[in-house]
Amino acid sequence: MSIDGYNSFNAVILQRARYFEAETGPDMSQRMTIPWQSLSKDALRGVLEDFVTREGTEYGAQEVNLERKVAQVEQQLVKKEVVIVFDAKSDTCSIISASDLPAR
Numbered sequence: 001m002s003i004d005g006y007n008s009f010n011a012v013i014l015q016r017a018r019y020f021e022a023e024t025g026p027d028m029s030q031r032m033t034i035p036w037q038s039l040s041k042d043a044l045r046g047v048l049e050d051f052v053t054r055e056g057t058e059y060g061a062q063e064v065n066l067e068r069k070v071a072q073v074e075q076q077l078v079k080k081e082v083v084i085v086f087d088a089k090s091d092t093c094s095i096i097s098a099s100d101l102p103a104r
């Protein structure tokens with residue numbers, strides 16, 4: 001994948017994270033951060049696949065396959081650029097930018 005394709009996909013991840021924030025609101029009191037290391041391999045794969053295949057996401061002019069999308073988000077988890085959150089209010093799990101978490 002080209003650098004442009006990689007950057008486009010990263011931009012989509014951040015866009016999706018901000019969309020989740022807009023849909024659920026800024027109140028983190030109903031959210032719980034889930035350490036990705038605590039999930040089984042299958043559960044993590046399911047969360048990642050769900051995140052990268054949600055409808056309404058454009059990945060730019062260059063098509064990115066599912067395996068690459070999952071690998072890129074997983075790399076962002078390892079680098080602590082994004083985190084998995086569970087929202088008790090909406091009973092949903094998503095991935096958001098780590099910079100969008102409130103300071104502790």
